[in-house]
Amino acid sequence: MESKKARNYIYISLLCVFLFLCIVVSASVGSSSINPVESLKLVLNKIPLINRVIDTTDIKEIYEVIIWKVRLPRILQASLVGGGLAVVGCTFQAVFRNSLADPHILGISSGASLGATIAILSGLTLNFLGIGIISIFAFIGAIATVMLVYKVGGLGGKIITTNLLLTGTAIGTMLSSVISLLMIYNRDNLEKVYLWTLGSFSSANWSKVLFMFIVSLISVVILFVFSRDLNVILTGDEVAASLGIDTVKLKNLLIIFCAILVAASVSVSGTIGFVGLIIPHCMRLLVGSDHRLLLPFSYFGGAAFMIICDTIARTIAAPTEIPVGVITAVFGAPYFIYLLYRNSKNGKF
Known part of the structure; x- marks a missing residue:
């Protein structure tokens, strides 16, 4: 038991170090390449106490602007969205007891896409506290x-689970058809709407980072608090009820906070698929099915994965930027097919 606990501490420490390295490397690459050591200094220079021992006088001022005005907001936003989607996916897979459940299963992404489409077609350019009208309408x-x-x-x-799944699928399909109709009758904005639905962090700024941080902090903490109850839910509603857990109220609470987190994520980044599906499964192979470990591992794993995908998206075809949803699909689709095959082989369908 002690060796397993020590191993998990090592895993989470390595994952945190890997996440930090992803941030530094991502901040270094782009149209203007920056030495990773200089990027590290510029990042650490803003941290109290640490900045006293960091010397950045020999680093070009333009690099500081690039790091703190352009790249770091984008990187942090990607990490918050990736971590949030992974945690929601992990939670939904337990709540719905479906290994193929993902954050968009309730039609939330379709609702956000419709809101964004309306904002784009309206031509409004307003913003509130630094958050654009498209993100506001999407939320x-x-x-x-x-x-x-x-x-x-x-x-x-x-x-509850059957009702919500069927209703979410039906409403999501209906909203997608409405979006298609709007795109057909407004061809001038067709490309802009389509690209938004594929996901991107190109419009990231510190206001959106703060918004995502607040929503993530509240939602993720709530989900972590009930991680032990998620373990009990997996054993069945009857067993959970015998242990004094009101499964209906618990599931409703978890779904509500998951929905808020997904809504915030989609509103600032567009629709990004597969993150909430594949990351929990990968982390489950690493630490098992105990949600007290699985949720934090999924969060950090999702954050690192999203940073990597976004870095690839903005550099692989520079100066053209590929929607990050395309990159996540390249990694996620094959794994999704594998899950379908494995579940069908095990008779779970």
Whole structure:
């Protein structure tokens, strides 16, 4: 037991170090390459106490602007979104007891996409506290979709998961068709809408980072608090009820905070698939199915994975930027096919 605990501490420490290295390397690459050591100094120079021993006088001022005004907001936003989606995917897979569940299963991304589409077609250029109108409309659309799914699917019965899954799928499909109609009748903005739905962090700024940080902090902490209960849910509702857990209320609470986190993520980045699907499975192979470990591992793993994908997206075809959703799909789709094959082989369908 002690050796397993020590091993897990080593794993989480290595994962945190890997995440930090991803941040430094990502901050170094781009149209203007910066020495990784200089990038590290510029990042650490803003940290109290540490900045007293960091000398940046020999580093060009333009590099500091590039790091802190352009790259770091994007990197941090990618890490927050990636970590959030991975944690939500991990939670949904436990709540719905479905290994193929992902953060977009309730139609949230379709609602956000519809809100963003309306904002793009309206031509409005307003912003609130540094957050653009597209992100605001996307967040409103996502939250409205969740409320609609709850209203139609109902939350009072024991068939909550079945109702919500079917309702989310139906409403998501309906909203996607509405988006398609809007795109057909507004061809001038077709490309902009389409690219937004593929996901990107090109519009990242510190206001969005702060917004995502606040939402992530609240939602992720709540999910972590109930990590032990997630373990019990996996054993069945009857067993959970015998241990004094109100499974209906617990699932509703978890779904609500997951939905808010997904809504915030999609509103600032667009629709990015597969992160919430493949990362929990990869971490499960590493640390097992105990959600007290699986949730934090999934968060840090998702953050690192998203930073890597975004770095590839903005550099592999520079100066053209590839939507990050395309990169995550390249990694995620083959693994998704593998999961389908494995589950069908084990008779889970």
